[in-house]
Amino acid sequence: MRVDLRVKHDIEARRAAIGLFERGHGFKSAAKALSVPRNTVRQWLYVYRSFGSEVLLSMDGKQTRYTFEQKVAAASAVVDGGMSKRDATEAFGVMSLAPLQRWCALYREGGAEALRPKPRGRPRGSGPKSRGRT
Template structure:
């Protein structure tokens, strides 16, 4: 993986600074320049900030959240059928993850509403031999 495509972790100090900058109403491009971070990261943090403020920026990606089927379906319908932007649906439904919205839309297009049903995660349990 090259330096430009490698996922990076940002510490609490830079995230807190980003939240302070976003609180002033600065856009994601200016944030990227100010902090020397990729525009895509700055855009995600700006969207997260719009949904949940500083806490959303500080905790971005730190926990795996499971969303109910009804919420995912509402998000997808607003995005696909109503033509709302990713940012608009993130704010309306309180979903701080751009990638979740995009994933749900892709799943819906590929497999319909059933594709949004939550599936068990992890390894399947081993059955004892009889």
């Protein structure tokens, strides 16, 4: 059986956390009861409140890709519109606060163009120049 090493905590821990959240526990008491780091349980609570238990149980360690339009809309709602970051994660379907905070910082520095995707990797033609035979 293949084990996904990107997921640090199994589905049973997340299922137990959902049960604690439904009984009114916060992330601190849930983290203590489950012996899971607080920040992890805090992230689970954000996902649970924003998207529900199905999404929390189906999290598989893969990063979600967001379009340029989603990034600009979420960042401008927070920076220009005064929306809270938590409300923006729910409204725009952002799975975590970390990318939203990064987008807001970039948006403040360079506007919407700072959020445009940048080319990755080595530029074409930047390899070593071939020498002629001597």
